[in-house]
Amino acid sequence: MDRVAVIGLGNIATRHRRNLKQLFPNVKIYAMSSSGRIPHDSVENADCLVDSIDSLIGNHVQLVIVASPAPFHMKHAERFIQAGIPTLIEKPVTSSLDDAKQLMSVIEKYQTPVAIGYCLRYLPSSIEVKKVIESGKLGHIYHASVEIGQYLPDWRPSKDYRESVSARSELGGGALLELSHELDYTQWLLGNLNLEHAILRRTEELDLDVEDTADLLFRTDDHAVVYVHLDFLQRKAFRRCRFVGNKGVIEWDLISNEIHFITPEVKEVLYSQPDWDKNQMYTAMILDFIAHIKKQPNQCVSISEAIKSVELIEKIKENSPIMSIFSSSEG
Numbered sequence: 001m002d003r004v005a006v007i008g009l010g011n012i013a014t015r016h017r018r019n020l021k022q023l024f025p026n027v028k029i030y031a032m033s034s035s036g037r038i039p040h041d042s043v044e045n046a047d048c049l050v051d052s053i054d055s056l057i058g059n060h061v062q063l064v065i066v067a068s069p070a071p072f073h074m075k076h077a078e079r080f081i082q083a084g085i086p087t088l089i090e091k092p093v094t095s096s097l098d099d100a101k102q103l104m105s106v107i108e109k110y111q112t113p114v115a116i117g118y119c120l121r122y123l124p125s126s127i128e129v130k131k132v133i134e135s136g137k138l139g140h141i142y143h144a145s146v147e148i149g150q151y152l153p154d155w156r157p158s159k160d161y162r163e164s165v166s167a168r169s170e171l172g173g174g175a176l177l178e179l180s181h182e183l184d185y186t187q188w189l190l191g192n193l194n195l196e197h198a199i200l201r202r203t204e205e206l207d208l209d210v211e212d213t214a215d216l217l218f219r220t221d222d223h224a225v226v227y228v229h230l231d232f233l234q235r236k237a238f239r240r241c242r243f244v245g246n247k248g249v250i251e252w253d254l255i256s257n258e259i260h261f262i263t264p265e266v267k268e269v270l271y272s273q274p275d276w277d278k279n280q281m282y283t284a285m286i287l288d289f290i291a292h293i294k295k296q297p298n299q300c301v302s303i304s305e306a307i308k309s310v311e312l313i314e315k316i317k318e319n320s321p322i323m324s325i326f327s328s329s330e331g
Contacts, residue, residue, distance in 0.1 A: 019283050081107055090117040092309060123254065140246045190226065192220065196217045250270075257271075
């Protein structure tokens with residue numbers, strides 16, 4: 001890689017630029033803000049700031065990472081795909097199903113390599129959980145529970161959380177889109193999720209115009225019942241899953257990167273690497289995308305896989321209006 005572009009100037013874009021420099025010390029990195037404005041401050045690990053997609057195409061970049069807010073993904077990715085420039089799009093692929101379908105049409109027409117940045121698939125314990133489920137060690141899976149909670153103001157303590165992408169509906173915020181990793185990897189592990197019921201809530205705690213909590217009930221094609229909980233409210237970060245089968249139970253802690261297998265006789269540690277550097281998920285994702293570009297074996301997340309999460313989110317929002325929850329002291 002000699003010339004790479006990163007669209008967006010937020011936290012995830014900053015991480016990608018840093019990782020690209022670590023992976024390819026001699027790479028020239030072009031940076032562009034989501035709006036095309038040139039920032040007054042310096043941009044870390046950016047060799048050149050540009051104000052348009054035309055400039056990037058004109059400079060013959062070899063790879064683009066689209067890390068702008070989700071509502072802009074279609075607009076930013078389309079031109080690069082049409083120009084034949086391999087494009088890695090941060091999750092979620094888009095914030096609307098119409099945009100996702102239009103993007104898929106463009107990809108199918110131009111056959112440009114594209115992948116979607118669901119980095120949790122590169123967490124070693126994720127890969128191990130998938131192997132265990134596919135091995136049949138659990139037997140028939142009856143039900144699963146998937147939960148993530150983390151206090152939104154703690155995500156980026158130096159910034160006002162109300163101004164973040166996560167908090168603003170026009171930028172694709174809300175628990176469903178921001179925490180869509182859980183929808184992606186659950187379908188990756190268990191297959192299609194069919195919506196049965198959903199409750200979306202907006203509490204007074206954060207004063208957002210998007211849902212800060214989502215409680216979702218699904219059924220898989222194999223008739224397992226799956227409960228998914230997403231929230232911006234838990235003061236201590238929590239990210240765990242439990243899969244219950246007729247031969248045993250898997251308990252998976254994504255934060256500690258650890259898996260237990262439980263039967264009436266034993267609780268067995270299947271995997272435990274709590275000190276594993278989670279930044280390696282992002283570097284592995286970039287290297288895997290390069291393997292995809294070279295037509296080598298890879299596990300990149302395709303547009304068709306990513307669309308499943310957008311479809312679910314759109315269906316949830318259509319069927320479940322957000323409820324505003326206030327404390328009893330306010331009546």
